[in-house]
Amino acid sequence: MKKLNEKGVSLIESLVCVVIIGIGYIAMLQISAFSISSMDRAIEKNKINFYSEMMMEDIISDPEEVKNYATFNERCSYNMSNGSNYHQKQTDKWKKIIKLKDQIRINNKYKSPKCNQNTDIKQILSDAEGNKARLKFITEKGKSKKYLGLVVK
């Protein structure tokens, strides 16, 4: 037997329920969006690994000139030296590759990586004797940092 004061769900109650489910769904969506952007960031970090390896490998191939590579200090502008020495050609090549200069054009626009002039740094440092090199690669507004050390001689 049903009780006299037994009622169904009121509209207010069902609306509150919808709102709570909606908040939960939005939270899930945020987590998913964050995971997608994390994957995207991982791809970018992967590229930085490529660039770092390229720079280190080029320095290994030219052990006598480590100090000259230590002049490499770029943010977003990448000024080419257009020099004729091997190390100048190599560092110009790095700049072109990192900047994706003239490499891929989509709908007549060159693809260029995100860069923040204030926080992003790509730099090679060396010791006084030119025996060791250190790479510093800071991107994503300072959030992503990569350091690599190399003993050349």
Next chain:
Amino acid sequence: MIKENEKGFTLTEILVAMVISMISIAAIFFSYQNFSKAYESVSNKAEMNSNARDALSQMTREIRNTGRVDPNTVMTHNPLRDTNYLVKFTSPRGYGQYESGADFLQIFYDDSPTDRIRVDYGIKKYKDSNDTYLARTYMVFNCTAPNNCTLPIRNVDQVFINNVEDFQVVLKDKDGNELTEVNNLAGDPGKEKQSKVKTIEIYLTVKSKNKIYKSNKTWQINNADRSYTKVDQYHRDTFYVSVYPRNLVKN
């Protein structure tokens, strides 16, 4: 027993509830659709990235080995005059079965006093489509004496990376200038250029497995000595490595 004043939902309540539910279902559907597209796009890019990185890492290791002569090798000839250690062609010259316009790279190194490894890289078409992949051929020559060799391992044109559109190899000397005709078609001068190679630069352009853009995009790719244009809904990226062939330089 049912009391007289006991009520269900009114028509207005049901209509309001239906409208709210439909709005929420539509919101969930469209946001899921957007999420799904974004996920597919990023996972395609991630797959391209990881395939290219794995493959380039292996290529880098092999290229670093190129020119390695085992100190106890049974080969008695001058390895740089009589043997190829590094060969580069622009297809179809020399190797017509590879895709035109892309490069072909062949490297050799000793794995032991009796085993010499040969690895070839070039772009080939899939049998059932016009898409292309980076093919890798791996061979082991086992020699007991000079000119007395067998070929116990011969894996030809295996799929090394899927959906590779372009493969460019740039060989540079100690002054950073590009070396061309590093192959036996140029005779001894071509072979002798092997020892002048100081840097090997590789450009690899990979296309996504699935279409990920809603409309066509015009892609212009410029990789070292080659430029080409494609118009479609696929994504592309170019991966690059620079390798110092230590063993070759040592020779």
